[in-house]
Amino acid sequence: MSFQNPVFIPGPTNIPEHLRKACDMPTIDHRSPLFGQILHPAREGVRKVLKSDNAEVFIFPSTGTGGWETALTNTLSAGDKILAARNGMFSHRWIDMCQRHELNVEIVETQWGDGLPADRYEEILTADKSHEIKAVLATHNETATGVKSDIAAVRRALDAAGHPALLFVDGVSSIASMDFRFDEWGVDVAVTGSQKGFMLSAGLAIVGFSAKAMEATKTGSLPRTFFDVHDMAKGYANNAYPYTPAVGLLNGLNESCKMLLDEGLENVFARHTRIAEGVRAAVGAWGLDLCATSPDVYSDTVSAIRTPEGFNATDIVTHAADKYGVAFGVGLGEVAGKVFRIGHLGSLTDVMALSGIATAEMCMADLGLDIQLGSGVAAAQDYYRGHALASQKDAA
Amino acid sequence: MSFQNPVFIPGPTNIPEHLRKACDMPTIDHRSPLFGQILHPAREGVRKVLKSDNAEVFIFPSTGTGGWETALTNTLSAGDKILAARNGMFSHRWIDMCQRHELNVEIVETQWGDGLPADRYEEILTADKSHEIKAVLATHNETATGVKSDIAAVRRALDAAGHPALLFVDGVSSIASMDFRFDEWGVDVAVTGSQKGFMLSAGLAIVGFSAKAMEATKTGSLPRTFFDVHDMAKGYANNAYPYTPAVGLLNGLNESCKMLLDEGLENVFARHTRIAEGVRAAVGAWGLDLCATSPDVYSDTVSAIRTPEGFNATDIVTHAADKYGVAFGVGLGEVAGKVFRIGHLGSLTDVMALSGIATAEMCMADLGLDIQLGSGVAAAQDYYRGHALASQKDAA
C-alpha cells in the first residue's frame, strides 16, 4: 500500500501530522481526571467551532450517521412528522433513516444540484397551522453534489411561518470547513463527524443540541441506548462515558479544535474557499460544468464535476486509482456515472490541490476526453498565485 | 501526562507497539479495493478467534454497548420476552437496554460474585412451553465482579428444555482472552469490542451472528439504522460500509487477529491464565478474597478483590493513580467501595503484572491495611518462575 499521494475524496481528509500523533495515544484510564482533561476541552472546542455559546456537545464513538440517529431518537416519537428536502444522496439517506424509525416525512423533491428550497419550506410550514411538523431537516452541504444550502434562509422560513419545529442540520461536510453559525441560525441539532473538517479518522459522531432540543429529549420516546444523550451527559459530569470512549480520537479532536481556533475560523473558511476556487478555475478551463447549478450553491469542500454525455465519469475514479494511485470520489445515486468528485476539504495546500488537478487532467486525457494537458493546472496556478494566503503557516 | 506505567484496568488494555502502528494509518479511500484488503481478512480473523466456521461477523464504529444494541435491535421486536440473569454491572446494563427498547425481560437475580445460574435458566425455559422467550442473555465474563460463567451449560439448559430461543453472549471481556466457542456452544450472537482481548483502542463493536440469528433479522422489527446488519452486509459485498468506516482501527483489528492466531488461541488463553494465577497467588498471600465466589468462576481477565469491612476499596484506586501513577479499576454497582479490580488481560507480561501487584501492596500499606510488603509479589514470583511460558516470544 502506497501512502505517497494526497487523497481527494470528500472525506476522510488527509490527516495533519500533528493530529495523527495526537490520536496515536497509549491507554489511559478513561474514568480518571486525566480523561476529563481531554474530554471537556474537546467539547468546548467543538462548541466554539459551531459558533455557539451554549450548545450541549455530545461526542459518540460512531460516525455522522450515528449523529443523525442521535438527533432523531432523542427528540422525536414514533409517528412524528418531519419536513425534509431530498437534493442528493445524503439528504436521501437521512430521510430513509426517519422512515425506518417510524417518522412521517414530508419530502420536498429537489433537483440534485440545487440547494434546499427555503421558499417551499416556508409555504409548507405556514400551511402547517397545527404544528404537526416537529422537525425540519436541512443538509448544509450535500457531499454527493457539491452543493451548499442556505441554512439562514431555512431559519427565516421557520420564523416567517412562526413555526416551532426543531431545525436539524447535517453539517457533516461543512462544519469546520465552511461558515456555520449554530446560535445565529437557530440550529437545534447540528451533526458532524471527525473525518471531515476536523481532519481526523472516522470514528466520532459529533452533535450539538440547543436548549430547545434538550427540552425535546424529555418527551422524545424513540428507543435508544447507545445514542442516549442523557446517559452521555451523566457520564460527562463524572469525567466519563456511559461506556468506553475512543480516547485517542477525542484527544485528536481536542487538538484539532485548537488548530482550527488558532488559525481562526474565518481564516479556515477563507482557506477552503481559496483552494476550491482554484479547483473551480480548473473545471472552467476544461470546459466542464459543476453539478452545482449556480455559484451561490458551490461547495467549498467538494466539487462534483459533470462529464460529457455518454462518458462514464466513474471510469476517471477507477483509472486514477489504478494508474496514478490517486483517490477521487465517484458520483452517487442519481448522478452516478455522470459526475466525479474532487474533495478539497481539511488539510490541503494549493500545491497538493495542483497535483490532484494535474492527475484529473491526465485521467481525462487517457480516457479520451478532449482535455488540454496543463490547462486546468494553469488556471488554478493563476488563481493561487494571485490569491496567496497572508501566511502559509496559517494553513498548517 | 505520563505514559510510563502499564495500566491495570480491565480494558482498554495496554496496546502492543505493533498494533499502535497498525492503527496509526494515513487516509485511504474507504470505497476502494484497498479497503477490502483490510476489511475481509479482519472479519475472517475475528471469525477464527470466535472459533466459528460460518458466523457472520459485523464490525461497527462503536463499542461493546453498540454491539449489544446490534444484537437486540436486529433480531427482536417490541414486547418480545427475554431471559437474563443479573449478577453484575454489565449484565445489569444489558437488561436495562432491553427494557429501554421495549423488550420484556425475565430477570434472574443472582448474587454478585456467582456465575450464571444455568439450572435456573433450564427451569424457566422448560416452563416456557409456548416459547415466548425469544432470547437468552448470557454475560460470559462479568467485568465488574471478575466472574466467568459457563456458556456451555447455558447451551445445555436450552437444549435440555428443547427451547428455540436465541443465545446472546456478552463476550466483551472474554473473547480473545479466554476460551470462547461460538459454534460448539451454539451461540447465536456474540458481542465484543476492540479494546479488550484484541488489545486495541476502543472504537469498534464486534459481533458474530449465527445463521439462526441472521434468519431472525428478517422478522426483528425494532427500529435501527446505524446498527442495521443488512446495510452492513450489503456494504461488505462492495468492499465498503454504509457509512465511513474506522479504517485504522480495522487495520489494527486485522493485525491483532494475526497476532492472536500466530500465537495460537490456546496459547493466548494459557498466557492469560498464567498471568491471572500469579495475581490470584498475590491476593491469597495478602489474606484477601476475590469477589468471585469459587475457583470455577475465577476470571482470567480481571480480578475483583474484596477489601476488609469498613475500608473503602475505591481509595486504593484513587491513591494508586495519585501517588504512583497506576490505574486499577474501582468496584461498580453493588460492590462499589467493597472491591478494587486488577485487570490482567491483553498485552501483559509477568514482569508488568509484578509491578501492578507491587503497587497494590504499597497502596494498601499506605492506606493502613495490614499487608506485608513484598508478600504478594513473592507469591506471584513463585508462580511465574515455576510456570514459565515455553517462549516469551509468544507473549509479544
Added chain:
Amino acid sequence: MSFQNPVFIPGPTNIPEHLRKACDMPTIDHRSPLFGQILHPAREGVRKVLKSDNAEVFIFPSTGTGGWETALTNTLSAGDKILAARNGMFSHRWIDMCQRHELNVEIVETQWGDGLPADRYEEILTADKSHEIKAVLATHNETATGVKSDIAAVRRALDAAGHPALLFVDGVSSIASMDFRFDEWGVDVAVTGSQKGFMLSAGLAIVGFSAKAMEATKTGSLPRTFFDVHDMAKGYANNAYPYTPAVGLLNGLNESCKMLLDEGLENVFARHTRIAEGVRAAVGAWGLDLCATSPDVYSDTVSAIRTPEGFNATDIVTHAADKYGVAFGVGLGEVAGKVFRIGHLGSLTDVMALSGIATAEMCMADLGLDIQLGSGVAAAQDYYRGHALASQKDAA
C-alpha cells in the same frame, strides 16, 4: 510547522510511511541477539543494493561525510597521493577532507556540469609509473550540479593503466536510486548515507569495502577511532557495535533494503529515470537548460536548472519556501545563484513530481521570468501518461 507538501530537495527524501514506523522503535538491548536480527540483515541488504557478493558493509551513526572519512582514514597514511577530479561542491569537499588529513591530492579541475574525465584519469595513472597514487576518488553523482559520471569508465582507466590504486566512489546521491555495480566496476570503497536512496532520515554513514580495501586497512595509518572498521567488524561478530548503535535507523535501513529488493533494483532505477524524465521535459518546456552539459550525464536523482543571466536562482528557492511552503535546493559553490535544484529521488510519485513542477512554475512567474503557467506540467504529464509503470504498487 506544516508538513503537508512533499520536499524536493536532493535528500533527505520524503520518507515512506512504512520506514518512518520502522525507525520509530522502542529501546531494545543493543548487545542482545535481537539486535543481531536487525544488524545482519541490514548489512546483507545493503550488500545486495550495492550489487556485491562480498563487500564488507559497515554502518556508522554518522553521515555520508563520515563515510568519506572512514574510507580515507582506514586505508591511507599521511602523505599518500590521491587522484581526484573537482566538478562540483561534493567532489570539492572530498578533496578538502583529503588535504585536512594530510593526503596529497592531484586535482583534475573539471567544468561544473561535466562528468568525471576518465581519459584524464587514464593519462595521469599511466604516467604514474611508480604507483605513488594510492587511491582514485570518483563522485558518482554530483548532487550540486545534477551530473552523473561513468564509474565503469574510471575502472577502465585504472585497468588500461595497469594501476593498482584503490577506487573510492561517492555514491551518496546515487546508490539505491541509480545503477551502481560495486563488483562489476571494481569499486574498493563505496560511500553513501541513509537519507537519499534509502529514503530514511540522515544519521547513518553506509560504506562497502572490497577485499582489497580491507587489505589496505592493515597499513593505513591515519588516526581514527570512531570510524575504525576493525573495531566495527569485531563488534559485528558479537551482534554489537563498539559503541551504541542507532538501532531504530538500522531497523529502518533493513526495511528499506527489503522494500528496494522487493521492488527490484532495476525497477527502482527505472522509476527514478521516469520521474526524472518528466522533470527534464518540464525544464525543456520552460526553455531552460540543465547545468549538466549533456544527456549522458543527466542525473536521475537531482536536476540543477540554470536560470537566465542576471536572475538570482536562489530567489526561487526562498520564494517557494515562503509563499508555497515547498523546499527546492539552492545552487552551491560555483553555481550559487545560477541554478536551482529539484530533487527527485527516493519515495516520489509522478503526482508528487507534478506538484513540484507546478510550484516551480508559479515561483518563476511570480519572480518575473517568462514562463508560461502549465507548460512544464503539461510536458511532464505527457511523459508520465505515456510511460506509466507496470504497477503503481511497485512505487510504494
Added chain:
Amino acid sequence: MSFQNPVFIPGPTNIPEHLRKACDMPTIDHRSPLFGQILHPAREGVRKVLKSDNAEVFIFPSTGTGGWETALTNTLSAGDKILAARNGMFSHRWIDMCQRHELNVEIVETQWGDGLPADRYEEILTADKSHEIKAVLATHNETATGVKSDIAAVRRALDAAGHPALLFVDGVSSIASMDFRFDEWGVDVAVTGSQKGFMLSAGLAIVGFSAKAMEATKTGSLPRTFFDVHDMAKGYANNAYPYTPAVGLLNGLNESCKMLLDEGLENVFARHTRIAEGVRAAVGAWGLDLCATSPDVYSDTVSAIRTPEGFNATDIVTHAADKYGVAFGVGLGEVAGKVFRIGHLGSLTDVMALSGIATAEMCMADLGLDIQLGSGVAAAQDYYRGHALASQKDAA
C-alpha cells in the same frame, strides 16, 4: 519482538512517548529557517542542562565516542601529554582513543569500583612544572562500575597545582541525570550523547566547549573533518550543518531539554537519586554488594551488583532476557562475570523499577543464588513509599 517490558540497561533508556513522537518527524529542508528553529533552542537547552552560561554546544550525528574524538582532535596535537585515570571500561576506552591519535597518556591505574583519585591528579599536576600535560580526562560516571567521581575535586586539584591543562569530562551517563556544573567546575569540554539522560535514541554526540577549549582549537592540529567544530560553528551561523543533520533527533533533543528544564534540573536529579536508592535498598536486602566501593561514589544512573564468588553474573543477564524478556547490563572488562548492572536512568518510575527488581530476584533464585523472593522488592517498596515525589507528574 516484544516491547512490553521496560529496559534496565544503563542506556539507551526507555524513551518517553512525547520524545518518540518528537523524533518521528517528516523531512524538512535542513537548510531552511525552520531548521534553525529546532537547532538553536536545542543548543540553548543543552547549555542550560550543562549549567553553563557560555559553553559552545556542538551536536554531531554520532555518539558519545564521537564526542570524545571531537574533544581530542579539535584541541590537541600529536605527541601532546594527557593525564587520565583508568577505573573502568569507559575511562579505559578513552585512554585507548588518545593513544590511537598519537597522544601521550599518563595513566593513573585505579581500582575498578573507586572514583577518580583527585589527590594523585594533584600530585602529578604539581610535579608537571613545565606544563607538558595539555589535558586532564575525567569520567564523571563510570557506566561499567556504577561509580561517580568528584569533578569539583579534580578542578581543585588543577587549581591547587596552578596548572593550565584543559579539563575534559565524560558525562555520557551523568549529564541530565546527575548534578553537573560546567561553569562552576571549570569544565573545558563536556561530552555526552542523546541516549542517556536525554532519553532519546542513540545518534547524537553532544559536546560543550569552554572559551578556553575554543581557544585551544586554534592550535590543535590533529586531523579532523567530520568532527571539526569550526565547520560546525560556521554552519550554525547559517541555520545549517556542514553536512546533513539528524533533524528528528535534534527535534527530540530540543523537546527533551524542555521536559528536563520544565521539571527542574534539581528535581530531575532528586528523582534519579530516589529511584537509585530503591534499587540499592534491594541490593542490601539481597545481601549483595555494589561494585562501587563506598556510598560517596554510588552512581544514581546505574548500579553494578557483585554476585558471589564462583557465580557467573552474566548468566543473570542472559537468563533475564531469555526467560523474562528483560534487559539488564553485563559486566565489562575487569568485572566481566563478576557483576550485573541495573540501569536506572532517564525515564523510569518506581513502579517500573520494582518490576526490574522483581525480575532480578526471580533470575537469581532460578540460577540457584540464595535470594528470598520479594525481599528486594519489599525493601525498595518501603523506600519508595516513604519518599514519594511531591507529584508523580514531575516524573513524566
